[in-house]
Amino acid sequence: MTLVVLDLKIANVGSVVNMVRRIGAEVTASADPHVVGQATKIIFPGVGSYDHGVQELHSSGLFEALSRRVLVDKVPILGICLGMQLFTRRSEEGQLDGLGWVDADVRRFKPQNSTIKVPHMGWDYVALGKSSPLFYDMSDDARFYFVHSYYVTCADESDVIARTHYDIDFVSAFQKDNICGVQFHPEKSHRYGKQILQNFIERVA
Amino acid sequence: MRARVIPTLLLQGKRLIKTRKFAAPVYIGDPINAVKLYNDKEVDELVFFDVEKSVKREEPDYAFIEQLCSEAFMPICYGGGVKTVAQMRRLFNLGVEKVSLSSALFENPELVREASDTFGAQSVVTTIHTKTGFFKKNSIYNVARRQSVPGNVIDFIKTAERLGAGEIILYSVDRDGEMMGYDLDTIRTVAPQLNIPLIGCGGAGEWGDLKSVIDAGAAAAAAGSLFVFKGPLRGILINFPTQNELRVILQ
Numbered sequence: 001m002t003l004v005v006l007d008l009k010i011a012n013v014g015s016v017v018n019m020v021r022r023i024g025a026e027v028t029a030s031a032d033p034h035v036v037g038q039a040t041k042i043i044f045p046g047v048g049s050y051d052h053g054v055q056e057l058h059s060s061g062l063f064e065a066l067s068r069r070v071l072v073d074k075v076p077i078l079g080i081c082l083g084m085q086l087f088t089r090r091s092e093e094g095q096l097d098g099l100g101w102v103d104a105d106v107r108r109f110k111p112q113n114s115t116i117k118v119p120h121m122g123w124d125y126v127a128l129g130k131s132s133p134l135f136y137d138m139s140d141d142a143r144f145y146f147v148h149s150y151y152v153t154c155a156d157e158s159d160v161i162a163r164t165h166y167d168i169d170f171v172s173a174f175q176k177d178n179i180c181g182v183q184f185h186p187e188k189s190h191r192y193g194k195q196i197l198q199n200f201i202e203r204v205a
Numbered sequence: 206m207r208a209r210v211i212p213t214l215l216l217q218g219k220r221l222i223k224t225r226k227f228a229a230p231v232y233i234g235d236p237i238n239a240v241k242l243y244n245d246k247e248v249d250e251l252v253f254f255d256v257e258k259s260v261k262r263e264e265p266d267y268a269f270i271e272q273l274c275s276e277a278f279m280p281i282c283y284g285g286g287v288k289t290v291a292q293m294r295r296l297f298n299l300g301v302e303k304v305s306l307s308s309a310l311f312e313n314p315e316l317v318r319e320a321s322d323t324f325g326a327q328s329v330v331t332t333i334h335t336k337t338g339f340f341k342k343n344s345i346y347n348v349a350r351r352q353s354v355p356g357n358v359i360d361f362i363k364t365a366e367r368l369g370a371g372e373i374i375l376y377s378v379d380r381d382g383e384m385m386g387y388d389l390d391t392i393r394t395v396a397p398q399l400n401i402p403l404i405g406c407g408g409a410g411e412w413g414d415l416k417s418v419i420d421a422g423a424a425a426a427a428a429g430s431l432f433v434f435k436g437p438l439r440g441i442l443i444n445f446p447t448q449n450e451l452r453v454i455l456q
Contacts (some may be wrong), residue, residue, distance in 0.1 A: 015274055047324065090363070191247075
């Protein structure tokens with residue numbers, strides 16, 4: 001396995017790399033389309049604004065290279081936070097088209113109730129739907145760290161593997177074949193997050 | 206969602222210290238070691254403030270912060286000496302989850318807006334210090350300059366929100382290290398007027414205080430002394446309630 005963590009300079013890649021190393025896997029952080037072209041497993045962490053993420057994908061030459069690797073070569077990929085959101089068609093946060101691999105859109109939290117604050121920030125739980133190797137052997141009390149003002153909504157319910165309730169029920173994890181995404185930050189979620197990364201590395205094909 | 210409980214750790218260079226009323230620093234130990242201990246305790250997140258950087262007008266110690274983040278399997282917020290978006294980008298790339306801006310609110314408030322536009326509000330924390338002055342009047346305090354700032358406390362905090370802060374740490378200078386309880390009156394007044402999370406900081410002396418500040422309206426409770434000292438003699442001991450204990454405490 002050649003595991004690559006995409007480093008588009010839009011995220012805290014260091015903690016992902018370190019948690020993967022704690023698991024015992026070898027990993028390279030890179031934004032080089034050639035390196036990505038050799039990857040057999042990819043983790044795509046992201047924070048920040050949608051359009052900025054899309055622009056970085058284009059300027060690094062990864063928009064096409066990554067799509068080919070994921071859609072044609074079927075290499076498993078795990079998007080984290082903005083990474084997950086970039087796999088969708090578009091976001092209310094920006095004007096630019098996303099990668100569009102998953103029939104999903106990104107919307108902004110618009111709570112009517114002022115006690116519900118945006119961003120959704122903190123530790124929260126997930127309600128599992130469709131079974132996925134990503135949540136293999138996950139304990140019932142698993143909690144994950146979320147920081148986001150926008151959330152994913154899937155057009156195809158069969159892509160949803162976990163939901164979290166915050167104002168509304170949003171998609172906290174999806175999987176469409178080799179394409180996985182989690183809204184939370186596994187690299188900042190102690191042993192529960194480590195389990196997600198380990199499951200992705202060992203069980204998602 | 207359970208309210209967050211956050212150890213607030215003070216850095217003086219590569220040393221972990223704890224102050225009282227922002228003075229009289231006591232050496233606590235090695236910050237890297239502290240991160241490892243808090244990992245084991247599965248703390249919600251950690252906040253690091255370097256207390257000297259803005260005073261001395263120095264840059265953040267990037268290499269050291271990177272080391273801290275690589276040990277941390279929880280979100281890290283860093284504050285101290287951050288003046289530009291470029292510095293913030295560098296910190297996020299090192300593994301910092303959130304950056305706290307404080308002096309910038311006095312020197313260059315537009316930085317908050319610029320940072321919020323660039324990185325998203327959720328990555329931008331503003332830490333606002335308050336201090337009681339004449340006639341017990343609470344005022345905003347500029348810690349880098351060690352001076353109170355004229356103007357209305359609530360207006361100042363709301364300005365930080367308007368500029369795009371994702372959350373606000375409200376830090377009582379008078380209560381820092383005193384372990385006498387949070388400034389609940391101010392929290393009660395401010396929290397309902399904000400649409401972003403407010404984090405109470407300064408004064409926690411026992412676990413019950415954590416619940417008090419949440420009940421007063423804070424979205425999260427931050428504490429320093431409570432999680433680095435044990436007992437009336439302030440013996441140094443990195444500690445944190447277990448997840449079960451937290452559930453009971455905050456119930």
